[in-house]
Amino acid sequence: MAKYEQLAQELKTRIAQGVWQAGDKLPSLRQTVADSGLSLMTVLNAYQLLESQGVITAQEKSGYLVAPLPETFRYPDRPRQIYLSDKVDINEFVFSVLQASKQAGIVPFGSGFPDPSLFPQQALARSLVKVTRHMSPSFAADNLPPGNAGLRKAISQRYAKLGMSISPDEIIITSGAMEALNLSLATLTQAGDWVVIESPTFYGAMQAIERLKLKAIAVATDPQQGIDLEALAEVLKTYPVKACWLMSQHQNPLGCSLSDTKKQALYQLLNEHKVSLIEDDVYQELYVGSIAPRPVKAFDTEGRVLHCGSFSKSLIAGYRVGWVAAGLHAPKLQRLQVMSTLSTSAPMQLAIADFIQSAQYERHLKQLRKKLADRKLAMYQLLRAHLPESVGVNFAQGGYFLWLALPAHMDATQIYSEAIERGISIAPGNLFSNQVEFRHFMRLNASYECSPEIVSAVVVLAELIRNYSR
Numbered sequence: 084m085a086k087y088e089q090l091a092q093e094l095k096t097r098i099a100q101g102v103w104q105a106g107d108k109l110p111s112l113r114q115t116v117a118d119s120g121l122s123l124m125t126v127l128n129a130y131q132l133l134e135s136q137g138v139i140t141a142q143e144k145s146g147y148l149v150a151p152l153p154e155t156f157r158y159p160d161r162p163r164q165i166y167l168s169d170k171v172d173i174n175e176f177v178f179s180v181l182q183a184s185k186q187a188g189i190v191p192f193g194s195g196f197p198d199p200s201l202f203p204q205q206a207l208a209r210s211l212v213k214v215t216r217h218m219s220p221s222f223a224a225d226n227l228p229p230g231n232a233g234l235r236k237a238i239s240q241r242y243a244k245l246g247m248s249i250s251p252d253e254i255i256i257t258s259g260a261m262e263a264l265n266l267s268l269a270t271l272t273q274a275g276d277w278v279v280i281e282s283p284t285f286y287g288a289m290q291a292i293e294r295l296k297l298k299a300i301a302v303a304t305d306p307q308q309g310i311d312l313e314a315l316a317e318v319l320k321t322y323p324v325k326a327c328w329l330m331s332q333h334q335n336p337l338g339c340s341l342s343d344t345k346k347q348a349l350y351q352l353l354n355e356h357k358v359s360l361i362e363d364d365v366y367q368e369l370y371v372g373s374i375a376p377r378p379v380k381a382f383d384t385e386g387r388v389l390h391c392g393s394f395s396k397s398l399i400a401g402y403r404v405g406w407v408a409a410g411l412h413a414p415k416l417q418r419l420q421v422m423s424t425l426s427t428s429a430p431m432q433l434a435i436a437d438f439i440q441s442a443q444y445e446r447h448l449k450q451l452r453k454k455l456a457d458r459k460l461a462m463y464q465l466l467r468a469h470l471p472e473s474v475g476v477n478f479a480q481g482g483y484f485l486w487l488a489l490p491a492h493m494d495a496t497q498i499y500s501e502a503i504e505r506g507i508s509i510a511p512g513n514l515f516s517n518q519v520e521f522r523h524f525m526r527l528n529a530s531y532e533c534s535p536e537i538v539s540a541v542v543v544l545a546e547l548i549r550n551y552s553r
């Protein structure tokens with residue numbers, strides 16, 4: 084463990100012991116340098132690490148304060164560690180929930196997208212007009228797979244900011260992360276193969292498995308600590324797994340992220356078994372604090388990780404631009420893309436390339452992270468104020484999802500149907516598993532400002548849950 088990590092750990096222990104409590108000011112950087120004998124840089128790194136973990140917050144002029152930490156959430160009953168499914172059948176349910184959530188005027192707690200008012204839509208429209216005016220006559224051919232060279236270079240430079248060396252040559256631009264993930268899975272598997280997913284998992288993983296006629300092994304994933312590596316190790320010893328598809332950061336639906344140590348251990352485990360990882364990292368930019376976390380791909384020495392990213396959650400939904408840094412698998416994946424969608428829309432690639440190469444992008448991301456972090460905490464507090472105590476709310480730093488555990492006898496699908504009738508959507512737990520184990524869970528979108536409309540919707544939801552319990 085590096086010195087700054089040790090110091091961060093010591094400070095965390097003292098906070099847990101109550102030496103400093105929520106709202107208290109931590110000793111200044113200077114004071115800690117004097118007390119610990121460590122360098123200013125080490126102390127600063129430790130404070131920034133704690134900030135990125137949401138343990139402390141930086142306040143202008145007053146230094147660092149201990150953050151009000153929500154309660155720790157654990158599953159009320161420990162779920163099974165492994166579920167095997169030789170037939171995945173989720174598509175119809177996902178389709179019906181997504182259709183119902185599209186109704187005009189609905190309060191979108193069930194939505195997977197952040198509040199669209201957080202996106203710089205007008206500035207992007209200006210980029211789109213500018214690039215389409217100046218497109219070369221050969222623009223269609225120029226932007227065929229692997230995609231626009233300027234955009235791939237800009238993405239590779241963003242990896243460099245994380246200290247990762249990813250060549251533009253291994254990056255393929257796709258129509259959103261959904262295409263990146265689907266092509267990655269098709270590159271690694273054939274019908275009948277076993278694929279490891281998390282439990283619960285993003286429903287898109289199960290839809291892709293269903294479409295490609297694969298078999299799923301769902302491995303228990305803790306709402307705070309992420310995937311159970313011991314269970315994964317057992318699975319890898321027992322089954323001829325062809326791919327592992329998971330999220331190491333801001334997992335959907337749980338919100339949790341793996342520590343660096345766990346990311347590295349996960350990579351080593353998969354590498355030992357020569358299993359490639361499809362890393363779904365669409366919320367990568369939505370971290371808290373000033374240190375950007377690095378994905379599992381950062382530990383990849385063999386080109387085995389297919390790292391899938393998107394602009395849908397951090398810049399603009401609907402332009403449908405994502406990518407995959409596909410390592411060893413880039414040549415095969417490009418060929419599959421040519422056989423399926425051919426390429427991503429050229430004007431959209433050019434517009435995004437134009438925007439992200441300007442200073443506006445970093446400015447936008449900073450504001451977005453801050454707003455999402457504030458709104459998520461406010462929504463958590465609002466829920467806690469209105470929901471019965473028997474409902475657990477999982478709070479993990481970053482992203483914009485909250486995961487709720489209702490009492491075990493309840494069925495969130497029923498709450499979902501009643502909520503839709505009252506003009507509110509939620510994402511019921513059954514969306515995130517091929518089994519019924521998450522029947523009494525739901526995911527809520529916490530990216531919206533706590534306006535009077537949102538507060539009323541939370542009150543209605545709490546009432547539906549209370550009435551169910553009676």
Ligand SMILES: Cc1ncc(COP(=O)(O)O)c(C=O)c1O
Pocket residue numbers: 195196258259260261262285287330335363365392393394395396404405
């Ligand atoms: C976890 C996860 N992965 C992938 C996607 C798809 O992203 P895109 O809109 O870029 O296709 C989503 C969208 O909801 C998501 O939540």
